[in-house]
Amino acid sequence: MKIFLFLFVTLLATCHGDVVSHEHGSTNKIFPLRIKTGPGGHYIPEVSCSSWRLGVETHNVINWKTVPLECETYVGNYMLGDQYRADSKTVNREGYYYAKTLNISGDGKDIWVFDIDETSLSNLPYYAKHGFGVNPYNDTSFNEWVDLGKAPALPESQKLYKKLLSLGVKIVFLTGRPLKQTDITAKNLKLAGYHTWEKLILKDLSIYHGKTAVTYKSSERKKLEKEGYRIIGNVGDQWSDILGTNTGDRTFKLPDPIYYIA
Amino acid sequence: MKIFLFLFVTLLATCHGDVVSHEHGSTNKIFPLRIKTGPGGHYIPEVSCSSWRLGVETHNVINWKTVPLECETYVGNYMLGDQYRADSKTVNREGYYYAKTLNISGDGKDIWVFDIDETSLSNLPYYAKHGFGVNPYNDTSFNEWVDLGKAPALPESQKLYKKLLSLGVKIVFLTGRPLKQTDITAKNLKLAGYHTWEKLILKDLSIYHGKTAVTYKSSERKKLEKEGYRIIGNVGDQWSDILGTNTGDRTFKLPDPIYYIA
Numbered sequence: 001m002k003i004f005l006f007l008f009v010t011l012l013a014t015c016h017g018d019v020v021s022h023e024h025g026s027t028n029k030i031f032p033l034r035i036k037t038g039p040g041g042h043y044i045p046e047v048s049c050s051s052w053r054l055g056v057e058t059h060n061v062i063n064w065k066t067v068p069l070e071c072e073t074y075v076g077n078y079m080l081g082d083q084y085r086a087d088s089k090t091v092n093r094e095g096y097y098y099a100k101t102l103n104i105s106g107d108g109k110d111i112w113v114f115d116i117d118e119t120s121l122s123n124l125p126y127y128a129k130h131g132f133g134v135n136p137y138n139d140t141s142f143n144e145w146v147d148l149g150k151a152p153a154l155p156e157s158q159k160l161y162k163k164l165l166s167l168g169v170k171i172v173f174l175t176g177r178p179l180k181q182t183d184i185t186a187k188n189l190k191l192a193g194y195h196t197w198e199k200l201i202l203k204d205l206s207i208y209h210g211k212t213a214v215t216y217k218s219s220e221r222k223k224l225e226k227e228g229y230r231i232i233g234n235v236g237d238q239w240s241d242i243l244g245t246n247t248g249d250r251t252f253k254l255p256d257p258i259y260y261i262a
Numbered sequence: 263m264k265i266f267l268f269l270f271v272t273l274l275a276t277c278h279g280d281v282v283s284h285e286h287g288s289t290n291k292i293f294p295l296r297i298k299t300g301p302g303g304h305y306i307p308e309v310s311c312s313s314w315r316l317g318v319e320t321h322n323v324i325n326w327k328t329v330p331l332e333c334e335t336y337v338g339n340y341m342l343g344d345q346y347r348a349d350s351k352t353v354n355r356e357g358y359y360y361a362k363t364l365n366i367s368g369d370g371k372d373i374w375v376f377d378i379d380e381t382s383l384s385n386l387p388y389y390a391k392h393g394f395g396v397n398p399y400n401d402t403s404f405n406e407w408v409d410l411g412k413a414p415a416l417p418e419s420q421k422l423y424k425k426l427l428s429l430g431v432k433i434v435f436l437t438g439r440p441l442k443q444t445d446i447t448a449k450n451l452k453l454a455g456y457h458t459w460e461k462l463i464l465k466d467l468s469i470y471h472g473k474t475a476v477t478y479k480s481s482e483r484k485k486l487e488k489e490g491y492r493i494i495g496n497v498g499d500q501w502s503d504i505l506g507t508n509t510g511d512r513t514f515k516l517p518d519p520i521y522y523i524a
């Protein structure tokens with residue numbers, strides 16, 4: 001009996017979020033996620049962190065530096081659970097449904113632009129050990145991870161990749177990774193099952209140092225179009241992958257509640 | 263003991279969605295929401311409808327006609343529960359945080375464009391009686407509801423509206439409602455607590471009949487800018503409110519999983 005009571009209460013807490021409520025003022029700036037959800041002003045992490053995540057994914061919440069501390073568990077559960085996978089599947093599937101409706105010319109000029117990190121390859125093994133985006137970005141430790149070349153594929157993105165290839169679409173990888181990571185990135189892509197591409201474009205810091213991702217990626221996409229390529233699709237986990245100019249005929253935003261790149 | 267076991271199992275089912283699983287093929291087109299979440303291919307409405315909703319809000323899922331039948335309960339619970347309110351609050355609060363950083367000139371030319379339906383006023387009383395978007399749009403019954411002039415305010419949007427006014431920002435309502443609904447719309451806005459505005463723009467069908475919302479709204483925003491207004495913000499529940507041209511300095515997308523307007 002006791003164990004069932006315990007399990008019941010635990011499950012109730014898990015299901016409805018932290019049952020401990022906090023009083024707060026509606027204009028409280030220190031805990032901007034604390035939402036009044038009822039007369040008592042209950043703070044429910046599941047509800048407010050879900051709102052924060054939706055705000056991030058819809059580009060309402062922008063220029064954020066780290067995941068709110070109180071959302072670490074929420075984001076961790078999201079990334080490791082079914083929902084992240086399902087959300088990724090929905091986006092990539094829409095990509096395929098769209099691609100199927102097109103007449104692919106067969107001249108090799110129809111391309112689909114894929115971002116790499118959190119789009120083609122997953123850095124979840126890294127972020128799972130580093131607070132799921134709660135900790136400030138650490139260039140040194142992140143690059144040590146990248147240099148291992150062991151990031152796994154995002155399976156739903158890889159399905160889209162393979163289906164696009166079978167439709168005759170060429171793949172262009174366009175990433176904010178610096179040029180010096182070209183070899184390890186190519187190796188990692190192949191190891192993860194991305195065996196072919198038309199181009200693999202990394203960030204040339206001699207041109208783009210200090211420039212935003214929007215500027216860099218827009219400029220590189222413009223070059224692609226000048227070379228005669230038609231960008232029929234463009235997929236990334238950051239809004240900076242799909243905003244700006246020369247964005248392609250249709251863009252797809254994959255989920256990423258871990259970090260924000262302007 | 264038995265009652266706890268029952269409660270436990272019930273809660274488990276509620277928490278993790280329908281525990282009944284359906285086998286399906288991965289290319290099944292009839293049930294496009296059915297997601298393989300494990301080796302057995304379990305279909306979990308909570309997970310897949312949540313993915314669908316995220317896909318809609320992020321503009322990955324577009325041009326949809328009705329809410330998927332299997333998501334009626336999910337969408338109904340969402341709209342009537344804490345999450346819709348919290349999600350709306352997050353968006354409007356970001357709007358206010360942004361507006362506060364601006365220098366409002368005081369010349370009366372800084373405007374914020376508000377859409378009306380599901381942005382300023384809520385049609386939830388109507389949709390709660392009509393399947394939460396599962397039923398195809400019914401022009402007759404919807405307009406009967408509009409003509410009552412009793413749509414309540416969306417409280418979080420109204421907070422933004424009031425805060426913007428206090429900052430010296432002028433409000434322009436820009437809606438797809440037809441011109442003939444001008445009087446009832448003005449009356450409804452006032453009844454709901456929106457007492458003042460710079461302009462209330464409804465769709466002139468002699469100009470825009472058959473045109474998309476993106477075209478109509480872009481064109482009207484362009485006119486505003488030609489009149490010397492600066493659109494410092496623009497908020498709507500549809501992507502067609504904030505895409506196109508002359509979109510404003512920053513746009514905000516409110517949640518709406520009930521209907522899609524191109």
